[in-house]
Amino acid sequence: MAQIIQWFPGHMAKAFRLMRENLKLVDVVFELVDSRIPESSRNPEVDKLIGNKPRLLIMTKADLADPDQTRAWKKHFEAQGYTVLVLDTRDPRTPQLVTKAARRAVEAKKAAQLAKGIQDQPIRAMISGVPNVGKSTLLNHLVMKNVAPTADRPGVTKKIAWLKTPTKLELLDSPGVLWPKFEDQNIGMKLALTGAVKDTIFAKDDAALFLINFFREYRPEAIIDRYHLNDNIFNQENVDVLLSITSKLGFKDDYDKASERILNDLRKNKLGAFTLDLIETKND
Incomplete structure (x- = not known):
């Protein structure tokens, strides 16, 4: 959970x-x-x-x-x-x-x-x-x-x-202000991923799994290219993809360390420009 x-x-x-x-x-x-x-x-x-x-x-x-x-x-x-x-x-x-x-x-x-x-x-x-x-x-x-x-x-x-x-x-x-309770935990996760929430407040593996799932739908090549995955690996469950990335990064079974790397890569734009809140776009 x-x-x-x-x-x-x-x-x-x-x-x-x-x-x-x-x-x-x-x-x-x-x-x-x-x-x-x-x-x-x-x-x-x-x-x-x-x-x-x-x-x-x-x-x-x-x-x-x-x-x-x-x-x-x-x-x-x-x-x-x-x-x-x-x-x-x-x-x-x-x-x-x-x-x-x-x-x-x-x-x-x-x-x-x-x-x-x-x-x-x-x-x-x-x-x-x-x-x-x-x-x-x-x-x-x-x-x-x-x-x-x-x-x-x-x-x-x-x-x-x-x-x-x-x-x-x-x-x-004025100081940055959040609100007492996030009704939707996806909002909390997006705030955490972009640095609005202290890193000690959330689990890094939850963040990594959220990102893998997001990029799977949004722009799969960002994860595939960055971590040198093949399509067979990326078509597996999110947890298995995280374990494969952990291995590719040379962290053996330390998926926490790999999760932190994925989070840092996101924040440093090594996964490219991205928007987590998606809205329908129309070609003008």
């Missing part, structure tokens, strides 16, 4: 309370989602908290995701009425792209304020997202200096802070 994945430490509960208290201070919420899991990385509790407040939905890590899937998800979110920005945070145009999109998101609110004679002020935005979605990386690009610690692991930012940007944004950074 697969291990139940859940991670909601005390600092997340505190951060959520602070977000609720500070929401009234901002014009717009930057809701960051991981392009590899655009739906699974949306926090339902934060979604309810934001409510009708203007939001800019930013799809981060687009360079790591399947571009066809990213385009389809962008259209899907836009059809729901969101202002959406697809972002590779390494792009030097990031500050300008985000500022322009933020202005679009608050256009109606700012127009109403001007009609009342309220002088135009810098846009105040709260940055929200699950752990390791790229909030600190984005923040450092917007402020144009390293003001927020970054690492490819969850839980690096643990407090709320205000920061100003050269493009006249005032940003309220």
Whole structure:
């Protein structure tokens, strides 16, 4: 039986309370989602908290995701009425792209304020997202200096802070926040695979078996080519495929070590760009 994945430490509960208290201070919420899991990385509790407040939905890590899937998800979110920005945070145009999109998101609110004679002020935005979605990386690009610690692991930012940007944004950074219970364990697994959940919280062999099953349907050549498998091996049960990969990697029967290698290969894009949340794509 697969291990139940859940991670909601005390600092997340505190951060959520602070977000609720500070929401009234901002014009717009930057809701960051991981392009590899655009739906699974949306926090339902934060979604309810934001409510009708203007939001800019930013799809981060687009360079790591399947571009066809990213385009389809962008259209899907836009059809729901969101202002959406697809972002590779390494792009030097990031500050300008985000500022322009933020202005679009608050256009109606700012127009109403001007009609009342309220002088135009810098846009105040709260940055929200699950752990390791790229909030600190984005923040450092917007402020144009390293003001927020970054690492490819969850839980690096643990407090709320205000920061100003050269493009006249005032940003309220917040820690990555999950929610108390994942109703669907597939969501928990996808969050774990992309680094939103601490690695000590889930079993690596469960993760490897999930990935083998996923790539079997999605893009089998990614596993076959990476681990030099033949079709006969890959047509076996997932457990047998994992044992074959373990042997191919020279780990004898240490499938835990092999599972960790598969997970690291996924995160380092050695299995290619991928999207775990699949949506129907249409050829334009």
